[in-house]
């Protein structure tokens with residue numbers, strides 16, 4: 001076998017191992033707009049319970065129209081990075097709108113939150129500094145920290161006693177920053193930002209939160225986890241996505257003090273060396289923020305749907321991870337059961353995703369439900385009935 005052929009053969013082997021171990025990720029093909037109900041490529045109608053479409057905006061006509069209007073005015077794209085000739089008025093307006101929404105001074109846009117997290121640490125921290133990171137932080141935070149020379153400290157997930165220990169271990173470093181997902185997407189766990197801010201103040205550390213599963217709907221007016229925990233103005237750096245609740249297309253941002261944002265504009269590599277956000281996305285995101293700032297209707301509906309689903313699924317007899325977030329992990333514990341369950345739900349017309357080891361700890365297999373403001377009560381009742389039926393068929397329910 002030639003050296004080149006050996007490379008391809010090794011890839012084939014690895015791929016078939018993934019398949020045998022049930023870790024291969026097939027892609028579901030949707031033939032319609034994203035929404036609470038979608039059409040599969042086979043023409044089947046499915047109630048969608050696995051999108052990050054928390055506010056139901058992804059397939060919304062008025063959002064699509066706002067993107068069209070921005071395209072008409074600003075064109076399709078800029079063929080430039082921001083600092084050469086890729087900044088339009090709509091990008092500046094969006095940055096201001098995000099800052100106003102989050103209660104920060106300034107904001108910088110990226111092509112994705114992955115880039116925002118990937119490009120935030122290296123320009124701001126070096127070997128004299130310390131980054132103290134939750135063990136379950138998102139992959140993009142982990143990668144961003146890897147690209148930076150700062151000393152790394154990891155605290156056990158959501159464990160404030162361990163965070164304090166790590167802050168003590170980092171004592172003597174010039175700058176320290178605590179980094180956490182605002183909400184962790186696997187369990188819907190909300191970071192204890194009130195306690196984190198307290199510890200940060202005690203040890204002279206900065207704070208950063210990734211708000212991808214929070215911006216737009218957490219907190220009384222949907223500003224995010226910092227509003228939920230009443231620490232608006234006390235978080236140094238906020239990263240987030242335009243690709244989930246805030247419209248669902250793509251794009252990300254970093255928000256904070258103006259010196260931070262100014263430095264990122266000068267030095268952040270995914271910003272300097274990657275094309276500007278499409279004007280259609282900037283224009284539509286701006287419309288979305290306007291609506292969310294003038295009414296909490298979508299956010300309120302999302303939380304009503306979440307409370308209803310959480311109560312009803314427990315009444316049927318399923319075990320869920322307790323909480324209030326629209327991510328609802330329905331625990332099935334066994335990997336094979338979770339796979340069978342998700343497959344049966346698909347046959348019953350419900351799209352959801354099963355998770356098992358190594359994505360979640362051994363013995364913690366589950367299906368994850370994500371609620372949306374777009375779900376009607378009728379759709380939720382259909383989904384709950386399907387849960388009940390599949391639960392009885394697989395012998396998971398007592399009654």
Ligand SMILES: *Cc1c(COP(=O)(O)O)cnc(C)c1O
Nearest residue numbers: 112113114138212241243251252
């Ligand atoms: C989805 C997600 C990201 C990445 O967001 P994109 O804009 O899709 O790149 C980053 N962090 C967290 C916590 C996420 O859930």
